[in-house]
Amino acid sequence: MVSLHRLPAGILFAFCTFLPLPAQQKSTNTLPPGGYLSADDILAHCGELAGKDGVTVRELARSAEDRPLLLLGFGERGGVGRQAVLVVADPDGTRPVASQVAWGLAQELAAGSSPLLEAATVYLVPVANPDASAHLLADGFAWRGAPVDEDHDARSDEDPPDDLDGDGLVLKMRIPDPAGDWLADPNDDRAMRRADPAHGDRPTSRLLDEGLDEDGDRAFNEDGPGGVRLEANWPHRWREHEPAAGPYPLSEPLNRALADFVLERPNIAVVLVFGAEDGLARPAEGVAEPGPDSTEPPKEDADLIRLLAERLYPEAKDGEQGPPRTKPRSAPHGSGGFADWARFQAGRLVLESALWSPPAGEGDEPTEADLLAWNDAAYGGAGFVSWRPFDHPQLGPVEIGGWKPLVRDNPPVERIPALTETWAGFLASLADDFARLEWSGIEVHDLGEGVCEARATLVNTGLLPTVTEMGRRTGRLPRIRIELQLPEGGVLLGGRDRLFAERLAGLGGHQEFRWLYRLPLGSGPARIHAESLTAGSVDAALEVE
Amino acid sequence: MMRRPARTTLLAAGLAAACVVPVAAQEAGGTWQPKLEIPWNRYYRHAELNAWMERMRDTWPGFVELREIGRSYEGRPMVLMALTNQATGAADDKVAMWVDGNVHGNEVQGGEAALYLAWWLLEHYETNERARKLLDERAFYILPSQNPDGRDHWFDAPNTASSSRSGKRPYDNDRDGLVDEDGYDDLDGDGEIGMMRKRVPLGEGTHYQDPDDPRILLPVRGTDKQGDWLLLGSEGIDNDGDGRINEDGPGGYDMNRNWPSDWQPPHIQYGAGDYPLCFPETRAIADFLLAHPNVAAAQSFHNSGGMILRGPGQESIGPYPAADVAAYDELGEEGELMLPFYRYMILWQDLYPVHGGFVNWVYEGLGVFSFSNELWASPQYFGGTRERTGENWYATNRRNQLDWNDSVMLGDVWIDWHEVEHPLYGTIEIGGFKRQHGRVAPSFMIEEMLHRNAMFCARHAEEMPRVEIVSATAEDLGGGLRRVVAVLENKAVLPSRSAWAARNHIGRPDLVVLEGDGVQVLAGGRLADRFRPQRFAMADSEPHRLLLEEGVPGRGRVRCQWIVRGGGTLRVRYQAEKADDRSAEVTAADQVGG
Numbered sequence A: 001m002v003s004l005h006r007l008p009a010g011i012l013f014a015f016c017t018f019l020p021l022p023a024q025q026k027s028t029n030t031l032p033p034g035g036y037l038s039a040d041d042i043l044a045h046c047g048e049l050a051g052k053d054g055v056t057v058r059e060l061a062r063s064a065e066d067r068p069l070l071l072l073g074f075g076e077r078g079g080v081g082r083q084a085v086l087v088v089a090d091p092d093g094t095r096p097v098a099s100q101v102a103w104g105l106a107q108e109l110a111a112g113s114s115p116l117l118e119a120a121t122v123y124l125v126p127v128a129n130p131d132a133s134a135h136l137l138a139d140g141f142a143w144r145g146a147p148v149d150e151d152h153d154a155r156s157d158e159d160p161p162d163d164l165d166g167d168g169l170v171l172k173m174r175i176p177d178p179a180g181d182w183l184a185d186p187n188d189d190r191a192m193r194r195a196d197p198a199h200g201d202r203p204t205s206r207l208l209d210e211g212l213d214e215d216g217d218r219a220f221n222e223d224g225p226g227g228v229r230l231e232a233n234w235p236h237r238w239r240e241h242e243p244a245a246g247p248y249p250l251s252e253p254l255n256r257a258l259a260d261f262v263l264e265r266p267n268i269a270v271v272l273v274f275g276a277e278d279g280l281a282r283p284a285e286g287v288a289e290p291g292p293d294s295t296e297p298p299k300e301d302a303d304l305i306r307l308l309a310e311r312l313y314p315e316a317k318d319g320e321q322g323p324p325r326t327k328p329r330s331a332p333h334g335s336g337g338f339a340d341w342a343r344f345q346a347g348r349l350v351l352e353s354a355l356w357s358p359p360a361g362e363g364d365e366p367t368e369a370d371l372l373a374w375n376d377a378a379y380g381g382a383g384f385v386s387w388r389p390f391d392h393p394q395l396g397p398v399e400i401g402g403w404k405p406l407v408r409d410n411p412p413v414e415r416i417p418a419l420t421e422t423w424a425g426f427l428a429s430l431a432d433d434f435a436r437l438e439w440s441g442i443e444v445h446d447l448g449e450g451v452c453e454a455r456a457t458l459v460n461t462g463l464l465p466t467v468t469e470m471g472r473r474t475g476r477l478p479r480i481r482i483e484l485q486l487p488e489g490g491v492l493l494g495g496r497d498r499l500f501a502e503r504l505a506g507l508g509g510h511q512e513f514r515w516l517y518r519l520p521l522g523s524g525p526a527r528i529h530a531e532s533l534t535a536g537s538v539d540a541a542l543e544v545e
Numbered sequence B: 001m002m003r004r005p006a007r008t009t010l011l012a013a014g015l016a017a018a019c020v021v022p023v024a025a026q027e028a029g030g031t032w033q034p035k036l037e038i039p040w041n042r043y044y045r046h047a048e049l050n051a052w053m054e055r056m057r058d059t060w061p062g063f064v065e066l067r068e069i070g071r072s073y074e075g076r077p078m079v080l081m082a083l084t085n086q087a088t089g090a091a092d093d094k095v096a097m098w099v100d101g102n103v104h105g106n107e108v109q110g111g112e113a114a115l116y117l118a119w120w121l122l123e124h125y126e127t128n129e130r131a132r133k134l135l136d137e138r139a140f141y142i143l144p145s146q147n148p149d150g151r152d153h154w155f156d157a158p159n160t161a162s163s164s165r166s167g168k169r170p171y172d173n174d175r176d177g178l179v180d181e182d183g184y185d186d187l188d189g190d191g192e193i194g195m196m197r198k199r200v201p202l203g204e205g206t207h208y209q210d211p212d213d214p215r216i217l218l219p220v221r222g223t224d225k226q227g228d229w230l231l232l233g234s235e236g237i238d239n240d241g242d243g244r245i246n247e248d249g250p251g252g253y254d255m256n257r258n259w260p261s262d263w264q265p266p267h268i269q270y271g272a273g274d275y276p277l278c279f280p281e282t283r284a285i286a287d288f289l290l291a292h293p294n295v296a297a298a299q300s301f302h303n304s305g306g307m308i309l310r311g312p313g314q315e316s317i318g319p320y321p322a323a324d325v326a327a328y329d330e331l332g333e334e335g336e337l338m339l340p341f342y343r344y345m346i347l348w349q350d351l352y353p354v355h356g357g358f359v360n361w362v363y364e365g366l367g368v369f370s371f372s373n374e375l376w377a378s379p380q381y382f383g384g385t386r387e388r389t390g391e392n393w394y395a396t397n398r399r400n401q402l403d404w405n406d407s408v409m410l411g412d413v414w415i416d417w418h419e420v421e422h423p424l425y426g427t428i429e430i431g432g433f434k435r436q437h438g439r440v441a442p443s444f445m446i447e448e449m450l451h452r453n454a455m456f457c458a459r460h461a462e463e464m465p466r467v468e469i470v471s472a473t474a475e476d477l478g479g480g481l482r483r484v485v486a487v488l489e490n491k492a493v494l495p496s497r498s499a500w501a502a503r504n505h506i507g508r509p510d511l512v513v514l515e516g517d518g519v520q521v522l523a524g525g526r527l528a529d530r531f532r533p534q535r536f537a538m539a540d541s542e543p544h545r546l547l548l549e550e551g552v553p554g555r556g557r558v559r560c561q562w563i564v565r566g567g568g569t570l571r572v573r574y575q576a577e578k579a580d581d582r583s584a585e586v587t588a589a590d591q592v593g594g
């Protein structure tokens, strides 16, 4: 049997044309990934932006299959404390919609009209896992880095999933088995649900991924191509000895290059991740004391994320119609992912979105029935391959069918522009949010003979903090440096001429400072200077009232 | 050992079943003449260590291969010695022991201990049967210094016995946006970093002079004494004007907290680095070890305190599996006999908890038995005749050490207090022990320290797994069926797979393969009860290729059994990452029951 990734394209096409045409009405939606740009296309387009005004293109590393990890910079310019937003698309290589949207954003940002670029630099990684993304579109499943012996049998990659019926897709096998876990929904034979003894369900089937047991160990598809997952290879909650997590955290060059890039730039204040998890649709509550393995940010940071999330998913006001937008489904919280590292170890404000889900019926998240209804309405049912009998060489008569890859988590290409606009708008909305330092409450008392007592309060008037609460806890982000600058001949009598503030929260977070000094006769006033790599700098004169 | 064809059992005979070749006992009567005379009464800079390794390579052709596995932050070559008799096989094809020292730059003597191990085995290859077996049958990967930058800096810049622990990548310890801007300052220009003290009016001090020895300051706290001295820390000034002294010196991290197992970021574990293996030195070593699954034992050298340490580094890891603890204990307890003043200890429980330590990673990450020795203990100054603890331990210990300086060293390791002008404190005194006192052995005692520790490594290496197929027999069951039983035996203390490796699926399980033309293998599996051969643990699949997740236990046996059909000749092959490959032809059983 041929495994899918070796199947000639011609066969793939031929089998597609034999699919039974659905009875439903014609639809204007294109089944994903129809119309999607491939990872290689996006990378090529991004490369073409090099040399354009206000755009920088960096190659941070090269993948195992020699694809570049590209990082685009927009509005990069000097100046202490110019803050930055980093957008990272599809680190797991399982959500092509993320890179489609990221490329749309790149085009907008390259046009240079976004108000965000006035306030901040934007860094964008349009394809964070280029090999996996390329294979997902080409083969139907994400390819995962270096070969790994997942089933610990002293062989690597020997039991991949297989396209048994030659339709170009790896789907599910439905195997009749009274000892199985599944049964078909009586209302819709396509939908399978787990048998629940409490509901009197009698199981009828086992479900397995389409494939053979190549290595004869009675397990199917348990040691497929590659194995190290970039999204399991980051240091926070890294799972040692889990094959997909890699031999050590950041063993994968793409990850390490991205980590170094972030660590070298404390001015990256916000990290926006388009991936499988969605912390914006259902923001975390936050905790008072995040432990070493926390999945919840500190309360202060969670509150801020919730504020920002409301821009995307406004709460329904009394008497108003709630927003029609379905909240994307989030994958369960993973271990060793980029977003957790950026939040808990690099100490940045991390926003995560899964971008899109098909519309939900009753709840705010689509059920299997909702998904099938969407499939029928949007694609005339083409997103689901109905169960068809197949004579399996090892299992005997089975059925093959199920969801086509990508359909449940990626919108039809026609929806991408609107989605891109939503996120361009969200990014633009951050323009006024960055931490901003101001001196206020300056009081200088002349105590006679040039002696002055001065007080001043440093305030953060932005929405974002100078560093997140988690960032403060890491102790690895720079503090705000405050200097008293006395004119020539001035003498400090009390207080310190150089000191530091840890963190000023947004929306008025402040700290007061006090000095006693003597000015020489006829000199100008003392000055104070505050400077932060994460919030810029501000000066003031200590003028006597 | 996957990469090497099976070797005969002759070469790998155990300690007891030796094939003795008589050799001249050259060492008897003190007439031994080394081929390469290395003065073992001093410590060497990194380039000198490398030069000695080159001399060894040239003195003993065919035994020493030098490999540069990476470069330190400052670009020093990290030269690893692969030591074995190349005529009996390449190092990478043999079961090997890893030995390193000096991950903490100031803990220099581990480098000499590692070097000494290679030197002693090479010098005794001709005359000592066990040295010969170790070099013929085993290999050593020896990296004298994990931290060459820290090592050289300790020698060549003003330091204390405890400073220059870090590597030399600049690090902002005080978070002021500047790196390494406030280290020690050698105010009196004597090349040493002493302590600073200042006399103040009686009652204003924190310390008073010991009436028995005015060189010693004792704290007034907890006494009814009045102080007239302030202790002001190590020699230095406030270079960056932040109100603190010596708070951001060169480097400022701890490479022995940078390893992947149980790593935690710097706000949880001081010195951990930004992420595991973020330093070029640790990274190069980890990449080497990951690429060398033939490493079956490891030793790391530190100073000081006289300890033979093993993991876990944190209580939360839980105790190591009982079978592994038993093997550790056997080696550790023998080490206590070999190393007077050393105690065999568990890191978190008996010393202090650490995240991300090297020997922890080697065991918990790679499944390899590993010790960390803390070389040199202060009771050794007087051979244990002085009390180590007591009611006023601090004062007693200081007096003992000054006695040592005054009598045994004729005052050579102490800087007498002398006046210096300090920009902040005014007139102060600087004095104290020189860096070569306290943590490294004094010159005349170095060789003994090196020898005992090197032989502890040699003993560990002798106990690396040593598996043989002691029998492989077939019994006729009638009807064309045969029952084949192969018995594997490991004569060494260490199992071919640690219980930890088995539990966590680290590396590759041992393989026992039954091969034969025209033979159908109907079932195969481990046989636990030799008297009830039907009750064997039949493998679910591929019965001709048994995976031994637990390997072959230390000083233990494993029986494998197959039911086969067909009359062809059969051969049993054993393949392991951490034991030599074996192969044996199956013979007809003499008697039933196998």
Ligand SMILES: [Zn+2]
Binding pocket: B104, B107, B302, B303
């Ligand atoms: Zn140490």
